[in-house]
Amino acid sequence: MRELQLDDRDRQILNELQNDGRLSNADLAERVNLSPSACLRRVNLLLESGIVAGTHLVLDEKVAGFAGTAYVFLTLAEQGAEIFQAFETRVRAVPQIQECYLVAGQTDYMIRVVFADMADLERLHAEVISRLPGVVQIRSALALRTVKRTTKLPI
Incomplete structure (x- = not known):
């Protein structure tokens, strides 16, 4: 290219x-x-x-009913193409998972999830995140305040 x-x-x-x-x-x-x-x-x-990947409307998460954001670091049991594919396919199907990255370091993936309240986060953790294919360890960090969030690239 x-x-x-x-x-x-x-x-x-x-x-x-x-x-x-x-x-x-x-x-x-x-x-x-x-x-x-x-x-x-x-x-x-x-x-x-191809420089434009898409156009979309950006909603205010809080106004849309999502009071919180969590960054979740996931470690998988193994690192094979099959397990990665199964994991990534399932992640793409979960609307509250807003972003997912395969990362280098101590964990395999980092996801960003939005949640309505603590009960919703607990449900996401117990019923969704912990049941993703291959997940053996979960570490979460809750965002207290958004300081900067942008999709604008410095062109």
């Missing part, structure tokens, strides 16, 4: 869209000092390049 070559205008477009993905093409074109047709052409090329 060849490296994507972005110029300053492309970076401007991507930064504006990361700030507000609902910008109209006319507003975006004005912000980056392009004609609407030239701006749309560039946006389409950026979309086709």
